[in-house]
Amino acid sequence: MPTAFYTHPDCHAHDMGAGHPECPQRLDAIHDHLIAQGLDAALVHREAPLVDLRDVGLAHTTSYVAELKSRLEQIAAGGQTAAFDPDTSANPGTWKAAQRAAGAAVAATDAVIDGEVDNAFCSIRPPGHHATRDETMGFCFFNNIAIAARHALDVRGLKRVAIVDFDVHHGNGTEDIVAGDDRILMVSFFQHPLYPYSGGVPKGDNMINLPIPPYTRGMEIRELVEAMWMPRLEEFRPQMVFISAGFDAHREDDLGQLGLVEADYEWITMRVKDIADRHAQGRIVSCLEGGYALSALARSVAAHLRVLAEI
Numbered sequence: 001m002p003t004a005f006y007t008h009p010d011c012h013a014h015d016m017g018a019g020h021p022e023c024p025q026r027l028d029a030i031h032d033h034l035i036a037q038g039l040d041a042a043l044v045h046r047e048a049p050l051v052d053l054r055d056v057g058l059a060h061t062t063s064y065v066a067e068l069k070s071r072l073e074q075i076a077a078g079g080q081t082a083a084f085d086p087d088t089s090a091n092p093g094t095w096k097a098a099q100r101a102a103g104a105a106v107a108a109t110d111a112v113i114d115g116e117v118d119n120a121f122c123s124i125r126p127p128g129h130h131a132t133r134d135e136t137m138g139f140c141f142f143n144n145i146a147i148a149a150r151h152a153l154d155v156r157g158l159k160r161v162a163i164v165d166f167d168v169h170h171g172n173g174t175e176d177i178v179a180g181d182d183r184i185l186m187v188s189f190f191q192h193p194l195y196p197y198s199g200g201v202p203k204g205d206n207m208i209n210l211p212i213p214p215y216t217r218g219m220e221i222r223e224l225v226e227a228m229w230m231p232r233l234e235e236f237r238p239q240m241v242f243i244s245a246g247f248d249a250h251r252e253d254d255l256g257q258l259g260l261v262e263a264d265y266e267w268i269t270m271r272v273k274d275i276a277d278r279h280a281q282g283r284i285v286s287c288l289e290g291g292y293a294l295s296a297l298a299r300s301v302a303a304h305l306r307v308l309a310e311i
């Protein structure tokens with residue numbers, strides 16, 4: 001069975017201004033490279049729907065969702081831009097993009113659970129893993145991966161899901177939402193110290209946090225993943241695996257100083273897929289988080305997708 005590729009043109013319309021690394025061109029770089037590599041034709045292309053705000057409410061507080069909706073709708077109607085925090089701003093395209101990004105994650109989850117596809121990758125923005133229950137942060141508005149994971153549990157009735165986060169930055173928002181929820185095991189590594197300077201001490205027993213010093217290379221990170229993630233994932237036996245797929249730990253990415261290359265993303269994806277194949281009928285939903293060096297981002301996504309689609 002195939003791999004689905006979810007995206008939407010609305011995800012391009014969110015723009016945080018000239019020079020901002022989280023730019024619409026990221027999605028073009030990914031898609032252009034997939035076409036050039038002949039991978040595009042092997043994927044099932046799906047348009048991301050708008051999210052149902054009830055799903056968003058499974059991960060965020062009611063007041064946060066209402067307030068964000070009201071502010072982003074006003075910005076969309078008024079044609080202006082507004083800063084939410086020093087790193088995160090909105091333009092008239094943000095509201096639809098945020099709904100499409102979370103909508104992709106939820107729709108991909110349904111498609112995988114329903115057996116329409118084996119697994120899915122969501123090429124979406126804004127990213128999500130820094131958005132906490134009640135705050136925008138670090139380019140993120142809705143926590144796409146946490147919304148999808150909760151949808152799988154609360155709406156689709158799964159009992160145990162894993163979240164794997166290999167972005168160079170700590171997924172503090174996802175941790176804020178899922179810490180203490182024993183139905184979810186979250187495993188991550190991240191450069192430390194680095195923005196958002198959290199994660200050194202996990203907030204719950206269901207979090208495996210691996211803080212990694214700058215300039216660590218792929219082989220050392222693979223050893224840590226093998227020793228620290230794999231036994232816990234194996235023991236947890238997730239029924240579905242969600243990936244916060246940030247590619248900013250790539251050695252060419254200036255937002256972090258880790259030394260991963262495409263082969264490392266391929267390896268990590270294989271290890272995660274092994275777990276999913278053994279325990280979760282292969283069910284994986286992967287959502288784009290960071291990755292700002294456009295060429296490295298595109299090559300790394302291709303490596304990730306080759307493993308997911310078994311090409």
Ligand SMILES: [Zn+2]
Pocket residue numbers: 167168169246248289290291
């Ligand atoms: Zn990041």
